[in-house]
Amino acid sequence: MLIAARVRLAFGIIREKEQAVAAKRWVPLLCAFAGARVGEMLQLRKEDVRQEGDRWVIRITPDAGTMKVGHYRDVPLHSQVIALGFIDFVRAARSGPLFHGSADPAKAVSAARAQSNKIAAWLHTLELVPDGLQPSHAWRHRFKSQARTLGLDMRVTDAIQGHASKSASDDYGDVSLIAKARVIDLLPAYKLTE
Secondary structure (H helix, E strand, O other), rough: OOHHHHHOOOOOOOOHHHHHHHHHHHHHHHHHHHHOOHHHHHHEHHHHHHHHHHEEEEEEEEHHHOOOOOOEEEEEEEEEHHHHHHHHHHHHHHEEEEOOOOOOHHHHHHHHHHHHHHHHHHHHOOOOOOOOOOOOOOOOHHHHHHHHOOOHHHHHHHHHHOOOOHHHHHHHHOOOHOOOHHHHHHHHOOOOOO
């Protein structure tokens, strides 16, 4: 799927809006490295991408649309996302949503859902996903599996993904951006050539 998003996509389908092309190009990669829900990434706005020190961070926030968890979370970007030009894409984008055209926050959820359906249909058209499978949600599972394989702190990965605490002791202390960055930095880069 990531190869299709990076290589096969080229310039999009004729008459396809630039946000749809951008969503196909960036959302799978962002989901792969943040373990985020597709809807959360599709609601991402230009103002949700920022630099803290030498680190690029995205803020997944209910200000951009709905979230399963009602508060924002900051997720550091993986170096491969930056190397592929995501920050250049964000800098060139207009203010507001990066992956859909609705400027009205009340309509952001339906616009993101429509874009998600388009991405899923596109992947099925390319025969990259078996029927009945939700391709983009699988990134959440893969993220967690990679973290377990690498022996990473599950509390930190839960904080990155926006998963609820499993016990009262999990709520003691904060998961810092530094701790999240350590986890993100240990994720291996994807091979994106055919």
